[in-house]
Amino acid sequence: MPRRTATMLASTLMLIALLCAGVFIPVPYSEMSPGPTVNTLGNHDGEPVLQVSGRRTYATSGNLNMTTVRVTSADYRMNLVEAVYGWLAHDNKVVPHDTLYPDGKTEEQSTQENAEEFSQSQESAKVAALKQLGIPVTSWVIVSTVVKDSPAEGRLHAGDVIKAVDDTAVKEPADVAKLVTKHKPGQNVVFTIVPAKEQAAAEKAHKTPTKTEKITITTATSDDSGAKRAIVGISAGTDHTFPFTIDIKLADVGGPSAGLMFALGIYDKLTPGSLTGGNFVAGTGTIDDAGKVGPIGGIEMKTVGARDKGARYFLTPAENCSAAAKDTPGGLRLVKVHTIKDALSALKDIRNGDTADLPKCTTKG
Structure with missing residues (x-):
């Protein structure tokens, strides 16, 4: 066999071997890509995304689309070839596996956490929208979760209303930790609660619960890395x-990042006229009860998904602006927002055609 032919054959076989190795060699990475976008003013799977009963609603127009990111599952093992392809693909992003699933988090744990965050984001979106409209909302502090094998297990339950700790009234969730940590480990702390069942029954009857219980719990020592x-x-x-x-x-969606768009959709349905003026607006961002918009992950994927769906404007959390502005999809205008009030102001300018002075995202923020 001529030397040149032998060299070419050896090179070809080496290339094939490398490609085969690339297919079978797992790498510790995961992939993010643009996910579906859903119009909060429209329908999904045959029914309205936002449904209001017991209050007058108004016709809406245009789009207020929430955006999502599609990620590979926790147990998916990417190979080297897929990682290289993902790095080269413009609309995808390859990230370390631990970025999406830290501390060995399983798919089930991630799904559960995302579901809880999604549920909380819906509640905060409702509160923020109604507060912006001046509609009163009654709020109280509850037991959100109980840690397994902790002193509270079996004594307190998720949904219990915390009225006081050591007879000091509780007004905010942060008050609970402050009052508990005034004790030394091993000391007793007394919770005044309305049991979750009592609270649920009172709500169903549109009454204020009157029955409370005092629960004494012996504190333990924290085992985290802090003091x-x-x-x-x-x-x-x-x-x-x-x-x-x-x-x-809206099923099959998780995480807290749709909060802003849900709040705007609720606001639009409860007010005359159209927030968008018929324009296609998309966006993202967490929201708290006070209407503050917070940052989210995967902003680059969400702007691509919004642009591909047809959005012209993208409401962008201020803390995500610099990342989003580094590679803004053509035809999409980023609008910086800090609060729901900022978003409503921007939407007013968009529907009136006064877009010259919309708050801009830049690579500096």
């Missing part, structure tokens, strides 16, 4: 009673 402190093994959260029913019908 040692007294704990009981719960996390506190907030629950609300709304003056009418707002249902958000």
